[in-house]
Amino acid sequence: xxxxxxxxxxxxxxxxxxxxxxxxxxxxxxxxxxxxxxxxxxxxxxxxxxxxxxxxxxxxxxxxxxxxxxxxxxxxxxxxxxxxxxxxxxxxxxxxxxxxxxxxxxxxxxxxxxxxxxxxxxxxxxxxxxxxxxxxxxxxxxxxxxxxxxxxxxxxxxxxxxxxxxxxxxxxxxxxxxxxxxxxxxxxxxxxxxxxxxxxxxxxxxxxxxxxxxxxxxxxxxxxxxxxxxxxxxxxxxxxxxxxxxxxxxxxxxxxxxxxxxxxxxxxxxxxxxxxxxxxxxxxxxxxxxxxxx
Amino acid sequence: xxxxxxxxxxxxxxxxxxxxxxxxxxxxxxxxxxxxxxxxxxxxxxxxxxxxxxxxxxxxxxxxxxxxxxxxxxxxxxxxxxxxxxxxxxxxxxxxxxxxxxxxxxxxxxxxxxxxxxxxxxxxxxxxxxxxxxxxxxxxxxxxxxxxxxxxxxxxxxxxxxxxxxxxxxxxxxxxxxxxxxxxxxxxxxxxxxxxxxxxxxxxxxxxxxxxxxxxxxxxxxxxxxxxxxxxxxxxxxxxxxxxxxxxxxxxxxxxxxxxxxxxxxxxxxxxxxxxxxxxxxxxxxxxxxxxxxxxxxxxxxxxxxxxxxxxxxxxxxxxxxxxxxxxxxxxxxxxxxxxxxxxxxxxxxxxxxxxxx
Numbered sequence: 001x002x003x004x005x006x007x008x009x010x011x012x013x014x015x016x017x018x019x020x021x022x023x024x025x026x027x028x029x030x031x032x033x034x035x036x037x038x039x040x041x042x043x044x045x046x047x048x049x050x051x052x053x054x055x056x057x058x059x060x061x062x063x064x065x066x067x068x069x070x071x072x073x074x075x076x077x078x079x080x081x082x083x084x085x086x087x088x089x090x091x092x093x094x095x096x097x098x099x100x101x102x103x104x105x106x107x108x109x110x111x112x113x114x115x116x117x118x119x120x121x122x123x124x125x126x127x128x129x130x131x132x133x134x135x136x137x138x139x140x141x142x143x144x145x146x147x148x149x150x151x152x153x154x155x156x157x158x159x160x161x162x163x164x165x166x167x168x169x170x171x172x173x174x175x176x177x178x179x180x181x182x183x184x185x186x187x188x189x190x191x192x193x194x195x196x197x198x199x200x201x202x203x204x205x206x207x208x209x210x211x212x213x214x215x216x217x218x219x220x221x222x223x224x225x226x227x228x229x230x231x232x233x234x235x236x237x238x239x240x241x242x243x244x245x246x247x248x249x250x251x252x253x254x255x256x257x258x259x260x261x262x263x264x265x266x267x268x269x270x271x272x273x274x275x276x277x278x279x280x281x282x283x284x285x286x287x288x289x290x291x292x293x294x
Numbered sequence: 295x296x297x298x299x300x301x302x303x304x305x306x307x308x309x310x311x312x313x314x315x316x317x318x319x320x321x322x323x324x325x326x327x328x329x330x331x332x333x334x335x336x337x338x339x340x341x342x343x344x345x346x347x348x349x350x351x352x353x354x355x356x357x358x359x360x361x362x363x364x365x366x367x368x369x370x371x372x373x374x375x376x377x378x379x380x381x382x383x384x385x386x387x388x389x390x391x392x393x394x395x396x397x398x399x400x401x402x403x404x405x406x407x408x409x410x411x412x413x414x415x416x417x418x419x420x421x422x423x424x425x426x427x428x429x430x431x432x433x434x435x436x437x438x439x440x441x442x443x444x445x446x447x448x449x450x451x452x453x454x455x456x457x458x459x460x461x462x463x464x465x466x467x468x469x470x471x472x473x474x475x476x477x478x479x480x481x482x483x484x485x486x487x488x489x490x491x492x493x494x495x496x497x498x499x500x501x502x503x504x505x506x507x508x509x510x511x512x513x514x515x516x517x518x519x520x521x522x523x524x525x526x527x528x529x530x531x532x533x534x535x536x537x538x539x540x541x542x543x544x545x546x547x548x549x550x551x552x553x554x555x556x557x558x559x560x561x562x563x564x565x566x567x568x569x570x571x572x573x574x575x576x577x578x579x580x581x582x583x584x585x586x587x588x589x590x591x592x593x594x595x596x597x598x599x600x601x602x603x604x605x606x607x608x609x610x611x612x613x614x615x616x617x618x619x620x621x622x623x624x625x626x627x628x629x630x631x632x633x634x635x636x637x638x639x640x641x642x643x644x645x646x647x648x649x650x651x652x
Contacts, residue, residue, distance in 0.1 A: 182377050182379065182381035183381050183382075183383055183384070185345055185368075185375075185377070185381065186375070186377060186381040186382075186383070186446075187383075187394070187398070188345075188367075188368045188369045189343060189344075189345065189368050189369065189371075189373060189374075189375040189447075190369075190394055190395035190398065190446070190447075190449075190450060191369045191370075191372075191395055191398055191399060191450060192369060192394070192398040193369065193398075196398045200383075200394070200398070201383055204383075204385040204386075205384065205385060
């Protein structure tokens with residue numbers, strides 16, 4: 001294990017020599033990159049927290065515990081709590097069938113899964129308004145079932161699901177394809193049935209990829225603004241999610257409360273980033289040991 | 295348990311991986327499926343295991359102990375299968391890998407955990423990896439992984455052991471050891487075994503019987519000795535190693551090829567047919583002076599003496615390259631060097647005529 005490591009470090013040294021740019025070029029490049037990140041990412045984040053705490057901890061706590069804020073947090077958690085599991089289920093099914101089977105429409109399906117990424121979230125929201133609005137294709141069906149979709153929780157959940165659909169599926173398609181099906185075949189020959197094969201062989205092999213996809217899906221589900229904004233109707237305490245709540249407070253010049261709510265979303269983003277990095281680091285470590293050993 | 299395959303065809307689109315193949319493997323035999331890549335040998339193995347299905351309309355059958363198993367899914371066929379790249383469960387330890395087949399048994403057939411432990415320990419001893427039970431596959435060498443794959447397959451006490459290129463991914467030295475080990479293991483367990491290989495030496499060394507496949511068909515089926523010394527056709531001769539090919543014609547009922555006239559070919563010869571003579575390098579004799587036997591006159595191009603045999607490459611007066619092999623003693627007796635003219639005669643050869651059907 002020691003030898004390959006020293007080899008890589010030797011490789012690094014020679015690469016640095018080979019692309020031996022003058023030191024001022026390096027300084028400018030690094031300076032530009034770091035400066036840009038500080039200006040565009042770090043500074044806004046600091047602003048969020050300083051603004052949130054400007055009027056003191058007391059105001060901050062009051063802002064995130066008042067009734068409307070609590071309702072917004074609850075709704076955001078509910079929407080994510082429905083969208084993430086359902087999209088995980090869909091991602092598993094889609095990942096499995098696209099990676100393992102050849103069927104007509106397979107390429108079409110693969111392309112369709114990416115659609116929510118390429119469509120503007122506002123358009124996605126409008127799409128649901130057209131579907132469920134008066135005279136919409138599915139309006140009659142919803143009325144028959146007695147479900148109020150638009151300007152209500154179901155609409156918010158649907159919009160959230162739409163924009164977060166690709167995360168798990170995309171992650172898993174690549175992963176399952178890369179891993180091949182030999183281990184599953186081995187399990188089958190050893191007498192395992194479909195369910196045992198899935199629980200004992202397939203799932204453990206994809207669990208990190210799955211978690212990665214779910215984390216990203218969750219971050220997006222909780223942070224989604226555009227699509228949800230269109231279908232929500234902005235009814236305070238009823239159809240306001242956390243991002244919408246931030247906007248409303250901001251429009252009312254209630255900056256401290258607005259930034260307090262925004263700080264919650266920022267913390268969520270930071271937690272997501274940490275988990276994501278941990279998973280990536282773990283995967284990298286694993287593949288690098290695989291390479292070393294084989 | 296005996297395995298029998300009757301009239302199996304497997305097509306992938308227009309390509310026939312298996313073309314009406316029939317084969318019987320007797321109880322306790324160790325058989326090699328030998329052929330170039332794309333010859334259908336792996337497909338045949340997978341069809342036997344139930345990992346691949348023959349064409350539904352081919353009307354073929356797969357029988358274990360004369361019972362049709364064609365409708366039995368892979369997990370109910372009780373075969374041990376060793377994959378070319380081992381297919382070990384990467385997230386499980388060596389121990390858990392080997393125990394897998396026992397732990398997934400239905401509750402009423404599953405042995406108690408203590409018994410599973412004992413069985414795994416026993417198998418670990420068999421593959422000589424007792425101290426590595428807690429390692430993960432990524433922490434093992436290729437040869438060790440291969441043995442774990444074998445132990446995992448044996449854990450369910452299969453009636454049949456199927457191995458897909460079992461030594462293909464290993465380096466030459468480890469391969470040698472594992473071959474001998476597999477042969478000894480088979481002599482101990484007497485489990486009906488089939489292994490796929492493209493290495494004729496491996497097949498010769500390990501198997502009781504060799505089935506040579508090409509383009510989805512069986513070209514020859516017999517013990518190693520028979521296959522080597524009495525190849526059924528051109529393909530087999532060619533596939534089993536270096537051969538020299540000489541062309542000639544049938545004249546007055548005998549094959550006339552270069553300086554040689556061959557009458558006892560065992561083939562029905564018709565005048566005017568093209569005849570082809572196949573001679574392995576060790577079946578040619580080289581002399582420094584003509585001794586009255588029909589011989590080709592040739593000039594030595596290259597001599598290679600590093601190895602168990604001395605190898606000569608000679609160029610005939612017709613401009614054909616011919617390869618000859620001989621023991622080192624014979625080579626020293628001969629006392630020739632590069633550029634010398636020599637006389638090449640036949641010790642043994644086989645003739646195939648033009649319309650001989652392969």
